[in-house]
Amino acid sequence: MLTIEMILMTVAAAVVLSVLGIAFGLLLLGIDRRVSARMQARIGPPLSQPYIDLKKLLSKENIIPENAVASIFNAAPIIALASSLIVLLYLPIGSMMPVLGGYGDLILVMYLLAVPALAMVAGGFASGSPYATIGAQREMVSMIAYELPLASIVIAVAWLLYSSGITDPFALSSVVANPVWTMVGPLGMVGLFVLLLTFAWVSPAELSKIPFDTPEAETELAGGILVEYSGKNLGLFTVAQGVKTLVMGGLAVAIFFPWNISPLLGLTSYAAMAVDAIFFFLKVIILMILSVTVIRTGLARFRITHVVTLFWVYLGLAGLFGLSLVILDSVLMGGF
Amino acid sequence: MSLSPSFKRSLWVFHFNAGSCNGCDIEIVATITPRYDPERFGVRLVGSPKHADVLLVTGPVTKKMAPRLRRVYEQMPSPKVVICIGTCGQSGGVFYDSYNLDGPVDDVIPVDVYVPGCAPRPEAIIYGVVTALTKLERLAGGEE
Known part of the structure; x- marks a missing residue:
């Protein structure tokens, strides 16, 4: 039963987590810029x-x-920020279970991840500038492109949990409680690794970073979707971008690296939660540097046609290949 | 006009070519290379005048470019500064008696800082941006 205290607790946790998410998301952007600068032999901006x-x-x-x-x-930046914050509430942070965990699962997270991009598309079309319109069209095309590899990852994880007889295979709490790597044989290991690499390529597209920043293309579209935005609205989009970076990192951690450090240190209760949260953020930072910063500094931008080919043909095939390896593995292991 | 202290640690620059020979533009690109790395002071080159705090204008203003320069200036959200890069923008330079000029720049839009040179070195451009900052601070202090 829902009591008043429970609702109050959830609201309080949501507010605290949102503030933390915004602060940490912006810090992630700072780390990204700093590391990128160091890779180009520059000093770079402060964190x-x-x-x-x-x-x-x-x-x-x-x-x-x-x-x-x-x-x-005016509504687009607010919706973008709000929806990225809501995804954060569905993600487990370290050993702390998701605040809204009982009300949604991986499928919902997948749909919510599309909302900030949709808000940006709506904002782009609404700004009445030809540059923003082209940018919004490109954003829609790349959204359609990267959904297929992302879906194959989610299906593989859910299949794995389902075939091992776990009751709620789509819930993020059961994904975290059963690390995927422990449930497969060598063949499935290879499959999961392929899926991990696919996820690492979907993240920069989800975040509109180079080489997939075709919707914002600064050189030919003058900022694309964001071209007409200034002041407060542009600031809100920056915050939403930071939170989204945190969310993508958090999702990767939840699916592929859900281990916590507190059992090793023998901590319990609130101390364990704090330590695990710090460990979680460290994992997010490392994943973000590997899958966003290194890729964006090392590569130039793809043309929009190349983005579609890459995601539908190469990464789509990679995702399906990983998925079939995982399924084959669980069939061979006799789990089904 | 209010000016937050974070303003001077985060200047976003928009570059506008008003009929320049490309000499100054190449020097501006040289300024943002890793050798000078203005990003460590928060300076960034942006693609849209709506995002910009500073307008870098190069070249004497030709008749075709004058209305465009005015529109780009009006599109920038205030507070904003205009920096005129190169001799052409100050006097017309070698094009001073051309039939096709509507400039120099300060005949078209108000200019805050002039960086002379044909073309100015990257150090001079960075100095110009810093001077623009002190001007902004004076504006914030209520002096004119």
């Missing part, structure tokens, strides 16, 4: 640069173009 940028953007004039649809144009 606090995204906070400084945000403060500046909030103090600047907020221009709404004359031919924009003002209501959608």
